[in-house]
Amino acid sequence: xxxxxxxxxxxxxxxxxxxxxxxxxxxxxxxxxxxxxxxxxxxxxxxxxxxxxxxxxxxxxxxxxxxxxxxxxxxxxxxxxxxxxxxxxxxxxxxxxxxxxxxxxxxxxxxxxxxxxxxxxxxxxxxxxxxxxxxxxxxxxxxxxxxxxxxxxxxxxxxxxxxxxxxxxxxxxxxxxxxxxxxxxxxxxxxxxxxxxxxxxxxxxxxxxxxxxxxxxxxxxxxxxxxxxxxxxxxxxxxxxxxxxxxxxxxxxxxxxxxxxxxxxxxxxxxxxxxxxxxxxxxxxxxxxxxxxxxxxxxxxxxxxxxxxxxxxxxxxxxxxxxxxxxxxxxxxxxxxxxxxxxxxxxxxxxxxxxxxxxxxxxxxxxxxxxxxxxxxxxxxxxxxxxxxxxxxxxxxxxxxxxxxxxxxxxxxxxxxxxxxxxxxxxxxxxxxxxxxxxxxxxxxxxxxxxxxxxxxxxxxxxxxxxxxxxxxxxxxxx
Amino acid sequence: xxxxxxxxxxxxxxxxxxxxxxxxxxxxxxxxxxxxxxxxxxxxxxxxxxxxxxxxxxxxxxxxxxxxxxxxxxxxxxxxxxxxxxxxxxxxxxxxxxxxxxxxxxxxxxxxxxxxxxxxxxxxxxxxxxxxxxxxxxxxxxxxxxxxxxxxxxxxxxxxxxxxxxxxxxxxxxxxxxxxxxxxxxxxxxxxxxxxxxxxxxxxxxxxxxxxxxx
Numbered sequence: 001x002x003x004x005x006x007x008x009x010x011x012x013x014x015x016x017x018x019x020x021x022x023x024x025x026x027x028x029x030x031x032x033x034x035x036x037x038x039x040x041x042x043x044x045x046x047x048x049x050x051x052x053x054x055x056x057x058x059x060x061x062x063x064x065x066x067x068x069x070x071x072x073x074x075x076x077x078x079x080x081x082x083x084x085x086x087x088x089x090x091x092x093x094x095x096x097x098x099x100x101x102x103x104x105x106x107x108x109x110x111x112x113x114x115x116x117x118x119x120x121x122x123x124x125x126x127x128x129x130x131x132x133x134x135x136x137x138x139x140x141x142x143x144x145x146x147x148x149x150x151x152x153x154x155x156x157x158x159x160x161x162x163x164x165x166x167x168x169x170x171x172x173x174x175x176x177x178x179x180x181x182x183x184x185x186x187x188x189x190x191x192x193x194x195x196x197x198x199x200x201x202x203x204x205x206x207x208x209x210x211x212x213x214x215x216x217x218x219x220x221x222x223x224x225x226x227x228x229x230x231x232x233x234x235x236x237x238x239x240x241x242x243x244x245x246x247x248x249x250x251x252x253x254x255x256x257x258x259x260x261x262x263x264x265x266x267x268x269x270x271x272x273x274x275x276x277x278x279x280x281x282x283x284x285x286x287x288x289x290x291x292x293x294x295x296x297x298x299x300x301x302x303x304x305x306x307x308x309x310x311x312x313x314x315x316x317x318x319x320x321x322x323x324x325x326x327x328x329x330x331x332x333x334x335x336x337x338x339x340x341x342x343x344x345x346x347x348x349x350x351x352x353x354x355x356x357x358x359x360x361x362x363x364x365x366x367x368x369x370x371x372x373x374x375x376x377x378x379x380x381x382x383x384x385x386x387x388x389x390x391x392x393x394x395x396x397x398x399x400x401x402x403x404x405x406x407x408x409x410x411x412x413x414x415x416x417x418x419x420x421x422x423x424x425x426x427x428x429x430x431x432x433x434x435x436x437x438x439x440x441x442x443x444x445x446x447x448x449x450x451x452x453x454x455x456x457x458x459x460x461x462x463x464x465x466x467x468x469x470x471x472x473x474x475x476x477x478x479x
Numbered sequence: 480x481x482x483x484x485x486x487x488x489x490x491x492x493x494x495x496x497x498x499x500x501x502x503x504x505x506x507x508x509x510x511x512x513x514x515x516x517x518x519x520x521x522x523x524x525x526x527x528x529x530x531x532x533x534x535x536x537x538x539x540x541x542x543x544x545x546x547x548x549x550x551x552x553x554x555x556x557x558x559x560x561x562x563x564x565x566x567x568x569x570x571x572x573x574x575x576x577x578x579x580x581x582x583x584x585x586x587x588x589x590x591x592x593x594x595x596x597x598x599x600x601x602x603x604x605x606x607x608x609x610x611x612x613x614x615x616x617x618x619x620x621x622x623x624x625x626x627x628x629x630x631x632x633x634x635x636x637x638x639x640x641x642x643x644x645x646x647x648x649x650x651x652x653x654x655x656x657x658x659x660x661x662x663x664x665x666x667x668x669x670x671x672x673x674x675x676x677x678x679x680x681x682x683x684x685x686x687x688x689x690x691x692x693x694x
Contacts, residue, residue, distance in 0.1 A: 116655030123662050130669050139680050146626065146673050153666055154620060154633055160659065161613065161640045168647040171600065185652060201592050 001042050002054040002061055002111050005069070008035045009104040016097035025084050028096040032080035035103065039073030042066065047469035057186065060113035063469065064476035067325055068110040068251050074454075075243035075332045076103045079236040081447040082340045086135070086234040094131060095234075102128040102240060106248050115255065116185040119156070119163050122216055122252060125245055126152045132237040133229050144228035151225040155215025159252070162208030166190065166259070169201040187255055194262035202263040209256050210272055217249030219310055220280040223303045227287075230299035231352070235343025238295065242302045243336035247328040250309050254321075254477045257313065262479075266316065273314030274405050280307025281412040288419030293352045294345070297423055298338050301378060304416050305331040305386075311409055312393040313477070315400045321474035323392030330377075330385035330458055333451045337374045340448065341367050348435045354423055359432030368428065370448050375424050377455050379417055385458030480528045480601045484521060484646060488605035488612075491517040491642065492582070495612045495635060499578045499619060500571045504557045507631050508550055514612075514635065515545035518642050525602065525649055537650055541641070544660055549634065552667050556674050557627060574622070578615045585611035602646045609646050613639025626674055626684040630667075637663060 012031025019027050046052060046066025053060050061069065080099065087095040105128055109121035126149065134145035163185070170184055173196055183189055194202075215222040230238045253273070260269045284304035291297035305327065312324030342352075344367050349357050360368035377384035390413075397406025457463060491514050498510040519542035526534030589607040593600075616639050620632025641659075644650055651659075678684055 114652075114655070116651055117658065120655060120658030120662065123658075127662060127665050127669060130673070134673070134676075137676075142673065142676055142680060146677060149666070149670060149673060150620075150629055150633065154617065154636065157633075157637050157640050161643055164640070164644040164647055164651065167651065168600075171648050185655065198592075204588065204592060 001038070001045075002052055002059045005035070005038045005042055006059075006104060006107055006111060008038060009100040009107065013097045013100040013104065016100060017094065024087075024096060028080065028083065028087075028100075031100055032077055035100075036073045036077040039069050039107070043070035043073070047472060048465070049472055054111075057113060057183070057188075058117075059111050060188065061111055062476055063472035064251075064254070064325075064474075065110045067329075067469065067473040068247065069107065071247060071329050071332050072103065072106050072110065072244050074329075074451075075240060075336045076106075078333075078336045078340065078447050078451055079239045079243070082239070082343065082444075083236045086236060086343070095135065098128055098132050099236065099240070102132070102245075106244060109248050110251055113186050113188060114183075115163055115166070115187055115190070118252060118255070119160055122159070122213070122248065123153070123156045125248065126156065126216070129233075129237065129241065129245075133233045135234050135237070136232070138232075140228075141232040144225075144232035147225045148229040151222070152215060155212050155222060157212070158208050158215070159212025162205045162210075162212055162256075165201055165205035165208060166256070169197040169205065169263070172201065173197050187259075190259050191262070194259045197259075197263040199264035202260045203268055206256060206260040206264075206269055207272070210253055210269075210276065213249045213252040214276060215249075216245070217253065217310075218246045218280075218303050218306050219276045220283040220303060220307070223280065223283065226303060227296045227299040230302065230339075231293060231295035235340050235346075238299075238343075239336035239339040242299065242339055243332040246302060246306050247309075247332060250306065250313070250324075250328065253310075254313055254324075258477055258479055270314045270316050273310045274402065277307045277310035277314055278405060278409060278412070280304065280310065281409055281416070285412045285415040285419065288416045288423075291354060291419075291423055294354050294357065294423070294427065295339070295342055295352050297354070297420070298335065298342060301416070301420065302331075302335060304413075305335070305378075308390065308393055308409070308413075311405070312389075312396060315393065315396040315402055315406070316478055317396050317400050318471065318474055318478060319392055319399060320396030321477045322470045323389050323396055325470055325473055326385065326458065327389035327393065330389050330455060333455050334374050334378045334384070334386060337448055337451045338371065338378060341371045341374065345371065349433070354426065356433070357427045358430035359428075361428050363432035363435045366445055370445075370452065372424070372428055373452055374448075374455075375420070377452070377459075379420060380413070383460040384455045386455070388459050480525070481604055483524050483528065484602040485605040485608070487517055487521040487524065488608040488642060488646065491521070491638075492608050492612055495615050495639075496575060496578055498631075498635060499574050499615060502571060504627055505554075508553045508557070511553070511631060511634060511638075512546045512550050514638055516542065518638055518645070519546070521642065522645055522650070525645060529649060531649055533653060534645075534650055537656055540660060544664060545634075545638070548664065549667050552671050553631070553634075556630070556671055574618075577618060581614040581618060582607075582611040585614055600647065602649075606643060606646045609639055609642035611639075612636075612642060615639070624685065626677060630670055630674075634667075 015027050043066040046061045047063045051062045105121050105124035109118050130145050130149050134141045218226040230242050257269050280303050284300045287300045309324045309327050312320045380386045380390045394406050494510050494514040519538045522538030523535050586607045593603040593606050613636050616632050616636030620629050623629040
């Protein structure tokens, strides 16, 4: 089953590298649909507590991995539904293929039990998406692609050094270098050994890992590539990057946290994550008061939300981690919808300047309303899911004895809230300029509406089993 | 084994320091090749002394990738760019001084770990040297005002991390090592594509000209 899930996007990408035109769109749709269905079936099994193994334990899907698979395939399906609009523009045949390749790399990163292969897969996501960032081949997108490639590669190499140090800790523990310990980098093996690993080595390793994977996750101060790459990429790619790729970076950190906590005590990793989370919130809040470009605004808001997720993990406890995981899904849904709609707004208005977009509600009734609703969800207003997950994260902060951190973060959140609201107020109202007609159909509206409905579901009425699933997934991070 | 690995790591670090001092692109690529050669030798030596045939293979693959394929791509990247200082406005002396300070930092970070707990690893005493190489590479990458300087900094950094893996754990399991090699190769090729486009657009690889995206 896991092998099938991984094979689908890979085979799809291989076929799409050749196929063009209507055939290409068909293969793309089949691949995206099949990945969604298989992924959801696997994820539902996993979050019910059914740990699946594949390829002799090399692939392992537990509740945490299952949760991430669900987020990945849902956001990937949203992005895929919008992709054909863009693939036609660029004249490249590679667009769909690279999109599926990126999905494959993300799925591999969460499905494998081997932290070394997870590293390879996370690096693979960068390589697969560089061309997608530079899809429009303008000066700005070129610059964004260069920064993205360089900064993320450096970051991921730092994470490699962290992985080496974890392995080093294990080697010291075994007191032997005579032969490679089989399956030495398996997460399950590391977790079992963790209490007896040397704490100093683990601490140093965690610093490297947080800086490295934190770069991919977009945590400040390693976030500098993010606003450029996310704002210059075509909308489906931005949706995929902001919606789940950041979450995959956080996932990698979350996998190492229990190992470090078991070996070096819980306080160390938590303090680092809290500091980076607060800094990310501060950076985002400062920028959100003066955005010039609505795609950059959305990108900085991603820094803010990844900061919140990092706070949730840092506060720890079942509540904090549960809130963080739920927030990854909620943010993924809201942000991918917003990026997709931003792409349509850009198509209509022909600009990404905030000042150029006026009277959205009057000019584009469906897109405008959906953008407003998704933005209110992003701001953390009830009845949407982000409200629930933010409440959980802050409650965890007060519960775990970090009232000052939680209070400070809350204040920064309010600042960011004000900035975003101010910007959007301008976009929605006013007299619209002449606007190009946007092809609208129920087909285009359906995925957006479905995602918004899901957000209401995670906020207002949890489907049966969601609480258990989240608790089970969180147990992989805080045993 | 301890002596051989420390000696080789030391030579590699010396090459890295020279690379900080050299400002011409060709000279830097040549020093990168020297550093890579030394590290490939290190892999082969450790592989022979510790009876790890896999590590000898890694050393050979590393040598092919880093002293032949990647330098060829690097030369193609550098073609046509004027022979000017890679880091203008900075004296070489200051850069080397900073690199020297990074060696001290590497020892401060690594000694508590390698000195006390790592008794079972004979190559541990060279680990700070590898971290120093990595840090210096990062320094070159961050201070490079030119895309070429940043790329070579990144590659030196990558080599340092590779050396760290060799010295700490005799390399990582084969699958991971292979994946890492493949990705460095793809990355360098992608980087070449991006740099060619940047040069076509801006007529230069000066990163100060990349100023479309601010805020």
